[in-house]
Amino acid sequence: MPRTRIHQNTAAPWWRTAVVYQVYIRSFADGNGDGIGDIAGLRARLPYLRELGVDAVWINPWYPSPMADGGYDVADYRGIDPSFGTLAEAEEMIAEAHALGVRVVLDIVPNHTSDQHRWFAEALEAPPGSPERDRYVFRDGRGPDGSLPPNDWRSRFGGRAWTRVTEPDGTPGQWYLHLFAPEQPDLNWASREVRAEFESILRFWFDRGVDGFRIDVAHGLAKDPALPDLGLPEEALFDDDRRREEHPHWDQDGVHEIYQTWRKIADSYAGDRLFVAEAHVRDQRLPLYVRQDELHQAFNFSFLKAAWAYDELRSVIDRSISALGTVGAPSTWVLSNHDVPRHATRYGRGSTRTVEHDVDAGPCDRELGLRRARAAALLMLSLPGSAYLYQGEELGLWEVEDLPEESLRDPTWERSRHTVRGRDGCRVPLPWSGLDSPFGFGPKGSKPWLPQPAAFEKVTASAQSGMPGSTLELYRAALRLRQEQPGFRGESLRWLDAPKGVLAFERSPFLRCVVNLSQEPFPLPRNWGVLLASDRILGGMLPPDTTVWLWGGGAALA
Structure with missing residues (x-):
């Protein structure tokens, strides 16, 4: 297969087409053997991330915290929790990542602090x-x-x-x-002192070379000052905010003034610094967060929540590109993160749209789920914009749904009266090598903070590395080709004629992506070569639940 030189687009900021790898630091790699992932473990695995081919790493909160909510209850925004390391180690890690060509994005939690702050x-x-x-x-x-x-x-x-x-x-x-746990009191963003403090925190980390921030609960900072009732029944455990067009503490217009100020701070630093919003808002409201004088990106939760279905995926892709294009912002694409069940499990169920951590979500066909997850990865990585990967998805990891109740740490488990198990199943420590726990997550004999299933033996990074057809090698190949092929670096997408159930689009005259979401094999054009496929292709037929990247030209896909 002919190869092109690496395409360097010097005009566009790096983040417009970046692949960002999310590190949930407690579960990534344990350097000192105490069962908790840390900066030492992350530093040791930076070469792995470089070989994988990511452009940046986003690190979940590593600040001092009582850990009532996995670090999202911050006691000091300018330090490092002792369980993770020291500020000096963090600064060394940032420098080492930069030396490897990997940028560093931190998590900032501005909606609330810890009650220990x-x-x-x-x-x-x-x-x-x-x-x-x-x-x-x-x-x-x-x-x-x-x-x-x-x-x-x-x-x-x-x-x-x-x-x-x-x-x-x-x-x-x-x-x-406290819109979250009682240990997470909400800040008052009408306070000038609160605003000044966070502006100082941003500068503190930018001065240490951080390339950007993911903003936790970006849609929640401003509240209706009247604090009106929602009209919920006394017995309601949760606020069903999805049914409300307007909400008194989500997506209030007052958040935008805050982010306009933050953008000025980021723009005062060299190197195209990044803000990406965690904003759970309707599609038509998302562009408001990424206007030219506000944030750079916002997570595409509509794509994450979409079912593995032709009509829904096509609609989400069109809506995302169209809506964000009105303000000149790139789309982001994400399949999993630390708050939702892993997509390899979601896609193996009858309802592939399920993203809540239910106690009983029904049986999962793990083989089918992985097949679809691999196909979804190639779809995501072929779309214009940037992609966010969640640690372990490149290994094909599934949601660990049988964790013993006594090991559950997520505050949702207790506050839901043991009706929602919480997010621990997607946060189980990664398997790196070996035949039994801790699977290289920490030194031999150490005990990870959440138990790992014995089946991790077959999916460790070591077992998959160099193995043709493994999920790890599929991701490595996809990220390499995404960098090498100029067609991936633009921001255009043109749909091609194809039968219903088959998504087919062109990124350049010589680069196409085809996803078979139907139940029947789909014949590929004969004069297009296969650049990469999520599964084996036999006899020129694309199997169901399979994605292929095609290189060449000449024939229609109809």
């Missing part, structure tokens, strides 16, 4: 109405004695979104808002 301790010691309390959302309770919460809002983890504090004199006092 210095600010919250000061708020508890200060009286109502004080500047210390104004950093958070404190309110008097309802009822004659203030014993009822200020409104009926619900936590994303289940239960009330309000907790009452005891005042310094020992009397029952005000309530504070």
Whole structure:
């Protein structure tokens, strides 16, 4: 197969077409044997990421934290949790990654802090109405004695979104808002002090060479100051926010002024710094976050949540490219992350759209799920824009759904009254090598913080490396070709005529992608060569649940 030189597009910022690899640091690699992934383990595996072919690594929160929510309860935004390492080690890791050509994106958590943050301790010691309390959302309770919460809002983890504090004199006092766990009090972004603090935090890490930030709960910072009720029944555990056109604490217009300021900070640094938003909003609202003077990217959750079905995938791709194109922003594509069941498991079920961590989501055909996951990976990596990979998907890892209840750490498990197991199943430590646990995640004899299934023996990175047809080698080949082939570097996509059930599009006159989502084999054009396929192709027929990249030219696909 002819090869082209690596295509260098010097005009476009790196992030417009980047492949970013998400590291959930607790579960990536354990360097000191305490069962928890850390910076030492990540540094040791940087060559693996370079060989994989990613452009950047996004690291989930590594700041000091009591770990009530896996590090998303931050106690100090300018440090490193001792379980992960030191600030000096972090700075060395950033330099080493850069030396290997891998950029570094951190997670920033601006919606809430830990209840162990210095600010919250000061708020508890200060009286109502004080500047210390104004950093958070404190309110008097309802009822004659203030014993009822200020409104009926619900936590994303289940239960009330309000907790009452005891005042310094020992009397029952005000309530504070926590849209997530009680250990995660929400910040008040109407406070000038809060805004200034986070602007300083951004500069702290940019000064240390960080290339960008993923913004946690980017759609949640601004709240309706009236704090209106949602009209939820008293017994409701969760807020069904998907049915609401407008919501008092999600996707309020006030967030955009914040991000306009952040963009100015990023633009003041050299090297095309990046902001990518975790914004769970409707497709028509997403472009508001990535206008030219705001954030650079936003995660495409519509693509992640889409079923493995022709009509839905085609519609999501069209809507995403069209909507974001109105503001000149690139699309992002993602199949899994640390908050949803792995797509190799979702795609093996009858309802491939399921993304919630249900107690019983039905049986999974693991072989079918992996076949579709491999096909989805080639589809994702052939689309214009950038792609985000979740650690372990390049190994074909599945959701570990039989973790013992006593090992579950996700706060959702307790707050849902043991009805939702939570996200631990997609956070099980990675298998690197060996025949039994810890599978190279840590030194031999160490015990990972979540148990690994024995079946990991067959899918370790070592077992798959160099093995023709393995999922790891499929990803390596795809990322190499994505860099080498000029057709992947543009931002255009043209749909081709094909039977219903077959997605077919052209990225350049010589590069095409075909995905067979039908139940029947699909004949490929004879004068196009196979550049890469997610599964074996026999007799020129593309099997169901298979994706192929074609190189050449001349014939129609109809």
